[in-house]
Amino acid sequence: MANMITSELEGLLYGRELDSPVVKVVRALSGHGAVSTSQIARNTGLARSTVSTILADLKRSNLVVEMEARNPGPGRPAVAHSLNPEAGTCVGALLDVDEIRVIVADVAHNVVADLAMPVEREYSPTKAARVVKHAVDTLYKEHSLAYASLIGIGFAVSAPIAPDGRVMRSSALPGWQGTDFREALEPVLQKPIFADSESNCAALAEMMWGAASGSDNFVLLKLNQAVSGAVVVDGKALVGASGSAGEVGHIVVDPHGPLCRCGNRGCLELYCGAGFVAKMAADWLGRSIPVDEIVARAVQGETGFRRLLADAGEAAGRGLSMVGAMINPPLFIISGILAGAGDLLLAPLRASYEKHSFVKRDDVDEAHYPVFRVGKFLDNDNCLGAAGLVLRHSSRLK
Template sequence: MANMISDDLRGLFYEREVDSPVAKVVRALSGHGAVSTSQIARSTGLARSTVSTILADLKRSSLVVEVEVETRTTGSAGRPALAHSLNPEAGTCIGILLGLGEIRIILADVAHSVLADVTLPLESHYGPEKATRVLRHAIDNLYKEHSLPYSGLLGVGVAVSGPLAPSGKVMRASMLPGWAGVDLRGIFEPALEKPIFADNESNCAALAEMMWGAATGADNFVLFKLDSGVGGAIVAGGKVLSGAAGAAGEFGHMLVDQHGPLCRCGNRGCLELYCSATTLEAEARRLLGRPAPVADIIDMASRGDVGFQRLIADAGDVAGRALAVIGSVVNAPLFVISGALATAGDLLLSPLRMSYEKHALIKRTDLAQGEFPSFVPGRFLSNDNCMGAVGLVLRHSGRLT
């Protein structure tokens, strides 16, 4: 029964006639999870009566189920309301992060439930052939452990730590130098025998925050990621912008000082040399005489170490200045701050906000209350990129063709 449902869903999921009303409804359910008839009608542009008819047919075929979701009104407790969701048995998807020294895998169903989340440590500079072998073995094991049919896997999303050209080729600025020029579809699709969706990891992070996190309901925002490197994403009209060569949102390589230190990208004085976790860790090592991961730096700062408080605040100040430049270009109403440094909370966000307000063109006093841009930490600070890779499949975006 489950295999038959998966086959039916696959036919709708990858239907070539993208304007088919049934396919529109299926993709709305896939992309948004449990939603009401009215929400589907708004997102698809279909008449509510048309959506109701399609949902009734999909329920009869077991592709769609009714679920209870909690609604809240001001001053009252939550109460259950009926919504529609794809049947969890209808299919699964995989999200993969090709990270530095590790590969992370998330297995989820089409109802947006995470079934497994595993991290596979590897040598720092593993190559495509090694990654392909490890992934196929690990994914096969996950499906066996959860008694799931591999035939139900609808697609695989891949998040990569660097720019990705529209063709699926990894660009040279990737944090995985051995992957420059690699065609992701060419290596993964034959091995996994499933459609491949892929994007830059920061774009994936933005997708995760838009689907389930701090940017839920926001159609226009900037994600700014302070991690081993500095990255980001620009979301406009509900779409993550990729740019002509897949490098939109590569904030870490904004020029800060043309005579500054040499960056891994080949330029000098890039932003990530001044406010990334890697930079803070290097300074902490100089001060302590031993390695200090960013989690330790944040812990010591939280316990009152003024030196490390200053180190984090300085990073926030530089980041705020950079965001003021970005804000003058895109005038975003919301900035989602992500990455390892975002776990510092107000130790980072307070100086970042102050720096932004100091350097931004439009000041808080120029606007009515509530109109100045908001700065919020991301919800998925430890796995946003891999969650977003799952979202690539559910939203049917980032498909490599």
């Protein structure tokens, strides 16, 4: 039974009839999880009555189920439609420097299982394919899922991926430069392959499950050891000509500054990343201290650590004001380990953005001034977003 619905779902998701109303409805459900008839109509541009008829057909064939809406508006019926969770599963995999992480989600957007596997640094694409296959087999066996229910595997890669599917230069996966990602992984996995950079996947996770839920236009800034980012326009993370759109951390803010791991000098990352905070704290204390401890002690009220986070926020706000001058997004999501400090980071970041921004708060009404929000996911967002690539049918490699 489940196999039959999965085949039907795959036929609709991967078929060529992109303009067919039923395909539009199925893709909207796959991309958005549980949604109302009106939301599907808005999303697809189809008439509400057409959507209702299609939904009734899809329910009869067991591909769609009805459920209670998560956030029903006042007076609205609390009913949402979703793909049947038994209709299929997808996998999100994060290819990190020394770890490969895998999550399994069903097509109704529920996370079913996850697993992290350590790998030796500088692993090859073939090794990655084998580790992912092993992790997926283990999880599917553990949760009594059939491999046949798997409709696609999304990858969050610690490197930019060009639109032609080739991996660009990256210090995290040095041996992968120029690799055709799909050619390297598909023979082992035998499933449709989707891939994007880690930060674009993180943005997708915030949009589908997190702090940017309901927003189709926003900029993500992720403050970890590496400072990364993503620019989401009309629900899609920009990839750019060579896959490096949204690399906010490598905006050069001081051409005479210290060398960055990317080979340039004075990149923003060197002034607002976790590495900056850790280095300053170590200089101050005379010994190294983990970044999560710095954040925790700042939250507890230690003045020196608060100042370091405020300095990072100030630099980040200045960097984002440059992004604001270019694309004026309505929403900034700030995530990563430093975002755990909440307003200790965000308040100076906002003030700095306002100070350096082209558009001032007094120039526009509140609704047109950017909102700054801490991301929902401080961990595992890349992996979740990688599964999101499959559900949103985004960045499929062919």
